[in-house]
Amino acid sequence: MGRISEKMEFIKGMDISSLMELENLGAKFYDADGDERDLLSVLQEYGTNAIRLRMWNNPYSPEGEPYGGGTNDMATTIALARRARDRGMYILLDLHYSDFWADPGKQIKPKAWADFTGKRLEYAVQDYTVAMLRNLRAEGVVPDMVQVGNELSNGLLWPDGRRPNFENITLFVNAGIRGVRSMEGDIPIMIHLDNGGNNKLYREWFDNYFENDGMDFDIIGLSYYPFWHGSLADLEHNMKDLAKRYHKEMIIAEVSMGYTMEDYAKYEKLEPGKRKGMATKPSLVKGIDYPMTKKGQADFMQDLMTRLVKLPDGLGRGFFYWEPAWIPVPGSGWATDVSLKYMNDPGPCGNEWANQALFDYEGKPLPALDVIKKFKAPQK
Numbered sequence: 001m002g003r004i005s006e007k008m009e010f011i012k013g014m015d016i017s018s019l020m021e022l023e024n025l026g027a028k029f030y031d032a033d034g035d036e037r038d039l040l041s042v043l044q045e046y047g048t049n050a051i052r053l054r055m056w057n058n059p060y061s062p063e064g065e066p067y068g069g070g071t072n073d074m075a076t077t078i079a080l081a082r083r084a085r086d087r088g089m090y091i092l093l094d095l096h097y098s099d100f101w102a103d104p105g106k107q108i109k110p111k112a113w114a115d116f117t118g119k120r121l122e123y124a125v126q127d128y129t130v131a132m133l134r135n136l137r138a139e140g141v142v143p144d145m146v147q148v149g150n151e152l153s154n155g156l157l158w159p160d161g162r163r164p165n166f167e168n169i170t171l172f173v174n175a176g177i178r179g180v181r182s183m184e185g186d187i188p189i190m191i192h193l194d195n196g197g198n199n200k201l202y203r204e205w206f207d208n209y210f211e212n213d214g215m216d217f218d219i220i221g222l223s224y225y226p227f228w229h230g231s232l233a234d235l236e237h238n239m240k241d242l243a244k245r246y247h248k249e250m251i252i253a254e255v256s257m258g259y260t261m262e263d264y265a266k267y268e269k270l271e272p273g274k275r276k277g278m279a280t281k282p283s284l285v286k287g288i289d290y291p292m293t294k295k296g297q298a299d300f301m302q303d304l305m306t307r308l309v310k311l312p313d314g315l316g317r318g319f320f321y322w323e324p325a326w327i328p329v330p331g332s333g334w335a336t337d338v339s340l341k342y343m344n345d346p347g348p349c350g351n352e353w354a355n356q357a358l359f360d361y362e363g364k365p366l367p368a369l370d371v372i373k374k375f376k377a378p379q380k
Contacts, residue, residue, distance in 0.1 A: 004144075004145065004188045004218065004219065004249055004251075004317050007144070007188075008049075008050075008090055008144065008317075009049060009377070010309070010317065010318050010377035011049065011050045011090065011251060011317055011318025011319065011320070012047050012048055012049050012050065012318060012319070012372055012375075013048065013049070013050035013051065013052055013090070013092065013251075013318060013319060013320035013321070014043055014048050014050070014051060014052070014320060014321050014324050014325075014358075015051075015052040015053070015054070015094075015254065015320050015321065015322045015323055015324075016039065016040070016043075016051055016052075016053075016080065016323070016324070016325055017052070017053055017054045017070045017072050017080070017094075017323070018069065018070035018323055018325070018326050018332065019039060019070075019080060019325060020070070020076055020079060020080060021068075021069075021070045021071060021332055022325060022326070022327070022329060022332050023039075025329045025330065025331045025332050026329055026330075027325070027327055027329045027332070027363065028363050029042055029325065029359060029363040030042070030359075030362075030363050030364050030365070031045065031365065032365055034364070039325050040083055040084065040087055040089075041087075042365060043324070043369075044087055044089070045373075046365065046369040046370070046372055046373040047369075047372050047373035047374075047375070048089070048372070049089055049090060050089055050090035050091070050092060050144075050318070050320065051080070051081075051084040051089050051090070051091055051092070052091075052092040052094055052147075052253070052320040053072070053077050053080055053081060053084075053091065053092070053093060053094060054070070054072050054094040054096055054150065055072055055073075055074065055077045055093060055094065055095055055096065055132065056071075056072050056073065056096055056098060056099050056100055057096075057097070057098065057099050057110040057111075057112065057128065058073070058099045058110060058111060058112065059071045059072060059073055059099055059100055059339075060073075060099075061338040061339075061341075061342065062111070063338075065336070065338045066336065066338075067099070067100050067335065067336055067338065067339035067342065068332075068333055068334070068335050068336035068339055068349070069100070069101065069333070069334050069335060069339070074132065074135055077093070077136075078135070078136065078139050078141060081093075081136065081139075081141035081143070082139065082140075082141050085140070085141050090144040090145070091141065091143040091144050091145070092143060092144065092145040092146075092147060092190070092253075092320065093132075093136070093143035093145070093146045093147065094147040094150055094192075094253075095129065095132065095146065095147060095148060095149065095150075095176065096149070096150045097110070097125060097128070097149055097150075097156055097157060097172075097176070098110060098150075098156075098157075099111055099342070100335075100339055100342060100343060101334075101335075101343075102149070102150045102151065102156065103150065103151045103194065104151055104153045104154045104194050104195070105154075106158075106343060107152075107154065107155060107156045107157060107158045107161070107162070108158065108342075108343065109121075109157050109158065109160075113157070117160055118160075121157060121160060121172065122171050122172060122175045123175070125157075125172050125175035125176050125179065126175040126176065126178050126179040126182075127179070128179070129148075129175070129176050129178075129179025129180060129183075130179045130182060130183055133146070133179070133180065133183040133184060134183060137183070137184075142184060142187075143187065144187070144188070145187065145188045145189070145190055145219065146180045146184075146187055146188075146189055146190065147189075147190040147191075147192050147221060147253065148173055148176035148177055148180065148189060148190070148191060148217075149172075149173060149176065149191070149192065150192060151192060151193060151194040151223055151254075152169070152173070152191065152192060152193055152205075153193045153194050153195060153201060153205065155168075155169045156169065156172055156173070157172055160172075164208075166208040166209065166211075166212050167212050169208075169209070169212075170208075170209055170212035170213065170214045173191065173209070173214065173215075174213075174214065174215045177189055177215045177217060178215070188218040188219055188249075189217040189218050189219065190217070190218070190219040190220070190221040190251065190253065191209075191217050191219070191220060191221065192220075192221030192222070192223070192253045193205060193220075193221070193222060193223070194222075194223040194229070194254075195223065195228070195229050195230075196222035196223055196224035196229050196230075196234075196235045196238060196239075196252065197224065197229040197230025197231065197234030197235045197237075197238060198229070198230065198234075198238065199234075199237060199238040199241050199242075202220075202222075202238055202241075202242055203241070203245065206220075206242075206245070206246060217248070218248065218249060219248060219249050219250065219251055219317070220242055220246065220248045220249070220250045220251075221250075221251050221252075221253030222235070222238075222239070222250065222251075222252055222253060222254075223252075223253060223254040223255070223322075224252050224254070224255050224304075225254070225255065225256060226257060226288045226289070226290065226300065227258075227279075227280050227281075227284040227285060227287065227288050228284070231288075231289055232289065232300075232303055232304065232307060235252075235307070236307045239307075239308075239311055239315075239316065240311060240312065243311055243312045243313065243315045244312070247313070247315070248315065249315050249317045250308075250311065250315055250316055250317060251317050251318050251319065251320065252304070252308065252318070252319035252320065253319075253320055254320060254322040255304065255319050255320070255321055255322060256321060256322045256323070256324075256353070256356040256357075257290065257296070257297045257300040257301065257356060257368075258278075258280045258285070258292040258296075258297065258355045258356045259292065259293060259294045259296070259297040259355065259356070259357075259360075259366055259368070260292060260293070260294070260355050261278070261280070261282070261285065261292050261355065262355070263278075264328040264351070264354050264355065264361050267327075267328035267329070267330075267354070267361050268328045268329075268330060268350055268351060269330040270330075270349075270350055273348065274348050274349060274350060275348060275349075275350040276333065276334060276347070276348055276349060276350040276351070276352040277350070277352060278352055278354075278355055279352040279353060279356070280292065280355060280356065292355070294366055294367050294368070295367065297358075297366065297367070297368045298366075298367040298368040298370070298371045300368075301368045301371050301372060302371050302375065304319065305319070305372075305375045305377075309377050309378055314378075318377075321358060321372075322353075322356075323353055323356075323357065324357050324358035324359065325357060325358070325359055326351060326353045326354060326357055327354055327357055327359055327360075327361055327362075327363055328351045328354040328361055332351060333349040333350045333351050334349065334350070334351065334352060334353075335347065335349050336349060337349070
């Protein structure tokens with residue numbers, strides 16, 4: 001077991017999983033002086049000390065066409081992890097156990113496991129976890145934390161591990177935990193759900209997990225998007241309750257906040273019918289406590305960090321901002337036509353996150369980064 005408080009400072013993390021795709025498509029990033037710089041260099045200058053990287057099993061069609069969204073295979077993960085490690089940053093490895101996006105709305109079995117059930121599927125999870133960590137160890141980039149599954153609110157590896165089948169959910173999560181423990185016994189392990197403001201969801205999920213002999217782990221990871229997941233007060237209430245119930249360290253594994261509602265169609269250069277559009281629909285924005293402005297984004301991040309460090313017993317250990325660099329360059333979207341077909345999703349593709357990045361549409365840093373840099377967590 002490994003408590004991150006014994007090994008790491010307060011996490012000011014960024015999920016940059018799409019970075020290599022963005023760079024290959026010509027994305028450029030700048031520092032406060034307007035000089036073009038490597039993204040990781042700029043982020044580190046603004047206080048970033050950790051990087052989160054998602055990994056998909058096989059994000060390609062049977063014909064070898066990439067699924068997009070960063071196409072986060074092993075080679076991409078190794079390359080980004082090496083860049084982070086070269087800068088002395090912590091690494092959180094996010095194993096999706098899917099060939100593409102895994103979230104509460106979809107948890108598609110990897111193509112290679114499509115016919116697996118029961119013990120065969122359980123062993124596949126464990127063997128895959130071991131193999132991925134062995135590969136990373138061979139490349140000198142063993143992660144500092146491992147996330148077993150992504151946004152597991154409704155389970156994983158559907159239909160076998162779909163909620164409410166907590167017996168199978170626990171079976172598969174345990175297999176992932178065993179895989180990590182067999183390779184790196186003291187790496188902190190995270191279990192990650194979405195909807196961070198929903199206390200009922202978290203209580204029911206973790207109570208069922210432990211009732212089904214769920215193995216011990218180290219970190220509860222939460223996703224929190226203010227336009228979907230309630231108020232920051234809801235998030236704080238949930239985390240305080242989780243601290244009392246389970247006494248686990250907590251990290252906001254995904255968080256973001258918009259800074260504008262200005263459209264970015266001219267940057268994407270897609271026909272209207274080919275664009276996904278912003279995730280922050282006007283109807284959703286009306287319900288949040290912060291304006292979608294640069295100052296609103298900065299104030300939100302200040303409030304989030306302040307609430308995190310006030311959790312009981314120092315259990316609030318930090319955050320990972322989700323895709324702070326996903327600016328709207330032509331060609332970079334959440335999916336491709338082949339991955340839409342794979343998911344049986346009507347689409348369209350395109351970028352739905354650019355107005356929530358920590359860089360503006362042209363790659364210049366936003367004031368929220370200054371807030372992150374200046375924030376000082378209390379010393380333990």
